[in-house]
Amino acid sequence: MDITDFYDTFFEEAEELLADMERYLLELDVDEPDIEQLNAIFRAAHSIKGGAGTFGFEALQRTTHLFENLLDHTRKGELTLRRDIVDTFLETKDMLNDQLDAYRNGGEPDQEAFERICQTLQRLALEEIGRDLDDTGRAASPAPDQASAPRIEPPAASTDAGSAEPESGGQRIVTLLGVAEKDRQLLIEELGQLGDVVTHRGDEARYEVVLSSAVGNDDIEAVMCFIIEADQLQITAAEGTETVQSPAPPPSAPQDSAASSVPAAKSAADAKPSKAKSKAKSKSAGETSSIRVSVDKVDQVINLVGELIITQSMLDQTVSEMEGVADSALLNGMSLLQRNARDLQESVMSIRMIPMEFVFSRFPRVVRETAGKLGKEIELVTEGESTELDKSLTERIIDPLTHLVRNSLDHGIEMPDDREAVGKPRTGRLTLSAQHQGGNILIEVIDDGAGLNRDRLLSKARENGLNVSDSMTDDEVWQLIFAPGFSTAKEVTDVSGRGVGMDVVKRNIQGMGGHVEIMSRSGEGTRIRIVLPLTLAILDGMSIKVGDEMFILPLSAVLESLQPAKEDIYAMAGDDVVLKVRDEYLPVVAVHEALDVPNAKTRLTETIAVIVQGEGRRYALLVDDLVGQQQVVVKNLETNYRKVPGVSAATILGDGSVALILDIAGLHRLNRAKKEARRPERTNHSLEALTDKELETSS
Amino acid sequence: MNQTTDAALTAAEAHNREFLVFSLGEEEYAVDILKVQEIRGYENVTRIANAPDFIKGVTNLRGVIVPIVDLRIKFHLDKVEYGGQTVVIVVNVEDRVVGIVVDGVSDVMTLSPDQIKPAPEFGVTLSSDFLSGLGSLEDRMLVIVDIDKLLTSDEMELVERVAE
Incomplete structure (x- = not known):
């Protein structure tokens, strides 16, 4: 070793x-x-x-x-x-x-x-x-x-x-219990660094080292505990006379080494009074409550449990298809298996979950420094630190969140004098909050600053050559700040000049399967909300059928489903179709068109419209049939293949076949791209599939 | 004396490579056997929309999603049928797992370096960039495919290139 x-x-x-x-x-x-x-x-x-x-x-x-x-x-x-x-x-x-x-x-x-x-x-x-x-x-x-x-x-x-440890500086017997030979060698070398090893003897079960050193007991412990467990170690003062006799030589050794500034001996030189063994104990009590496991191992377990769930649903399907099963023992066993498998899956998934405190804890520092640089007075409030989120997501959220916080501090919250002038307290307040909502986590950055300025955003957008109009809704205007290269800051400051741009923030969050919403009120502040899925590994899905193919929709995106009535369907500008649902006109996205599914129902009134939400917009998705709800294990398509437009990932169904998980906003984009491509040769409005070539040239 | 021949033999053997021979129509092709992970039947492939026609879709290989490419379509063969004999060779290229559909797998051949001839400049369908050479074996000719290059090439559209 x-x-x-x-x-x-x-x-x-x-x-x-x-x-x-x-x-x-x-x-x-x-x-x-x-x-x-x-x-x-x-x-x-x-x-x-x-x-x-x-x-x-x-x-x-x-x-x-x-x-x-x-x-x-x-x-x-x-x-x-x-x-x-x-x-x-x-x-x-x-x-x-x-x-x-x-x-x-x-x-x-x-x-x-x-x-x-x-x-x-x-x-x-x-x-x-x-x-x-x-x-x-x-x-x-x-x-x-x-x-x-x-x-x-x-x-x-x-x-x-007061506890100027009597044994410190004397000889001690360091007893190693159950330590293997090669580790022992290492430990003795280490002890040699701390002081003089007088003798050592014993066997694997019990090995005694007599050490003459000025170092405190817990220093020895601290060093040894990198190699062995605390309970494998006993340190006692050497019996007899040595304690009294030895102090003279040992302290001199560390002194010399410190004087000659040999850093390796520094720990020995530092003979500060050992403070309280109770501390060491409380620390070890904390350690036993958690263990360190590599993420790879956890992921492996998660994968295996995923496989187990698939096998379980496969069995379930087989049993339910068996004719006239009256064996109640089998049925009971199956339902028990299902419940246990689900519980197991939930527990395993929770291993990966860590509290948002992990993320929030770094912000007091960010706020303190940024506020200091900007000369602003800012109070940071965090809420919902105990909200849990998948570890891979917490790691990836830090950068975007830091950027949003910096942005709020820099552009959102005003200078103390300006705040006073408009009757606000001098100290600005920045709130970071996290909460669960359905299968999502909402992370919000809220400031009580000046709010976004609609006119300035619009004029800046025009300057940048973006396509905007005065009739845009507030929501659409706020989203402009995520356009690449967009900055309304009058001057680039040290704070807002560095790091990633807001467009990167948005892209990162979308990459995690989330989206950003902005709410802002002039003079009252801005609330930026990040909506993220709790975990990327498992998804509550709704299986739908189009033609002979099965797809999965993320259940969190599904709002309702209905059978479109003829009078609610309106054609717009040629081949665009909208569906009226309770006074709202939703763009219609036919899955069979976007994904070229053969043998699908093409008459709108025969299909089922699933009202879904994606990236803050609603769409009516046309499908042939709703099959059911199920939890699916999300499998990445990009591991061995590539990103597929309109598809976010894949999963394995109970029968072992692969089903694609639809990406709603992506489907809509795909649909639009296809229609664009078809436009020049638009002779009829039939829902003909495009060839791949046409699609490629359009994209 | 004996020892030297032995040494010479092993040295020569060290340069011998083993190939899996498969057929596409009437032609015989070969891939480095070390790239091959397994051979399985063609079944249960989920279509991927808006992909080139030679990408048949994806399948579940013990929990891993694997794309399936039909080389017969890619190489513009006349007859593309799926039957009991249709075989998928699962290969490992650049940390990816890809299945390729072929008409059949015949055997495993050992070729010595002098049996492998350089590939001539080829036609349009199969660029000689994707070939490691031509193997000559008595009256047979094996087209040795550089499966790494072929499957990660842009025209296979299997790998996403980072936008420049």
Whole structure:
């Protein structure tokens, strides 16, 4: 076993720790910092340092070491927090992220940036507390700490200093339980980095290492836990006289190494008083409640369950077709199987679901920085953080959402003075909310700013040569902001000038099977709503029949179905047809026309019109028959083939055959393209199928 | 002495390649056997609208959606029939799985490098770009298809090109 095997674990853990750190830093009340939060930040830095030391990531270790010491002073109240200090801390955290990324990609972090951040931290320490950080690292033996304690130390931390661990600095017996030979070698090497390994002996079941080191117990634990579980490890003070005798040599070793600035020994040099084993315990309690599993494995299980569901519905169909089945045991068994299979599917799918908090948690930072740059006062409110969404979607929503938030901050919310002038509170409010609605999740970015300006949008659109008219509905005008290269900002600012354009936002969201709606009221604000499916893997579908072919419609898109009456059908401008449904005229899309299905019913009054919604518009879809509702497992067509117009994906039916899942807006576009292509030679209005060639030339 | 002949033999064998021979009408074609995943019957194909006629549709291969291409239509053969003998060769090209419909599969042949002749400049239907050569085997001629190039080519319309 190679130590690099543990790299990934370390990177993932460190990333989580950094995310935690950022959250706490942002929550931190500068005037009255919560000691628990400071402790948590400190612990995060400390844990990363431990890991970085183990794996020999020197820059990372060095940075975290300085950072940790600075945090330690903060924790003890020697460093009074200010907003700009917190900013520096956040900057340091970003730097740690960068370093981590560099190591993860097998490189070395940017040396210049690393030196700069170290200098920044050192300077901060010198200016604020008049101390060199490395000094304190070296001198942080219990004595000076206690001496300084009475000065400013807040009561909460006094227990820390008071517990100047008697065993620290002495000899300890590190007992490894059930650790294999090759891991043991590795562990002993690691222990050698922390101090002097006096002796080691034992077997796999129980292996004892006598270690002479100045390092705290939980430091040892932190290092070892990258390789073994916490319950495989016992650390006890060595019995007898060594505890008293040994302190002299060990501390000298770390001191030397620190002085000669060998980074690998930094963790040893840092003999800060171990704070509370309770913390280590609470941490391990948190760890047991979740396990880390690779997404590939989860996806594999999901696929298998999908197959199981298909087999189950196949069996179900076979049984229901069997003549005169009176065997109630068989029928009971079948319904039980169905229920269990569904439950299993639901549980498996929920593995992939993670709360929106994962996404929202990064926005306090974005808002804070953006608002600072723009000189605006903004309060961020998040709602519905516990709403769950498929992991692959949460990852992909971050970028578009960040862009929307930046946009709202930049263009939506006005400057404090302007707000006051129109009688609004100086502080603007940006709300991020998430909620479930049917099979969808709604994510909204709401600001109480000036709202969109219809006239400016229209004039800008004309400038850009877009086809607009004054009679466009508000909705259509708002959608203009998603046109490529469209920006109404009077000047490009640092904030809105970077990142992706709004057209990319829209494309990304459509790529996830969602769409964006905008609601805006002049003077009151703007609400941008992203509607996304909960998961991409499973779909509630309605199976329809056209000719001899079976298709699936996403049930979430289906509003109703009806038999069109002759008097409700109107022809428009030649071969366009609209259907009147309760005072609304809906464009008719005949599936058999769009998809060239042979043997389909062509008389409108014989067909069934399914009223569907796609990309915010409604259509009347003409189909031959409704077959039923069923949950289908969505299979990507593009894995082995390519994107098919009018089709979003495919699925496997109970009989093992493939059915295509229709993309409603895509069908409409396809239909229009076909009609366009037919126009020049339009001699009759019959619903003739086009040849492929014609379609190609039109598109 | 014996050893050297053995070594020479294995060296020559190392350059030998195995091909799956299939027929389209009267002609015999061959593909690198390492590209072939499996051979199955032609059944249960779901039509894809607005696709070229040689793309018969997609089928379910143990939970994976696989496109089916009829090479007979692609190569403009006169007689295209689907029957019990119609066979689909499932091949792996560039991480994709594609089924190709052929009239029949005859056998697996081992060809040595000197049995493979360069393909002459060909006609319009099958560009010589898609051929790795012509295999000569006594009185038979095998058209060796470079299945990777053929199936990922633009004219097969199986792979989506990134818009430039």
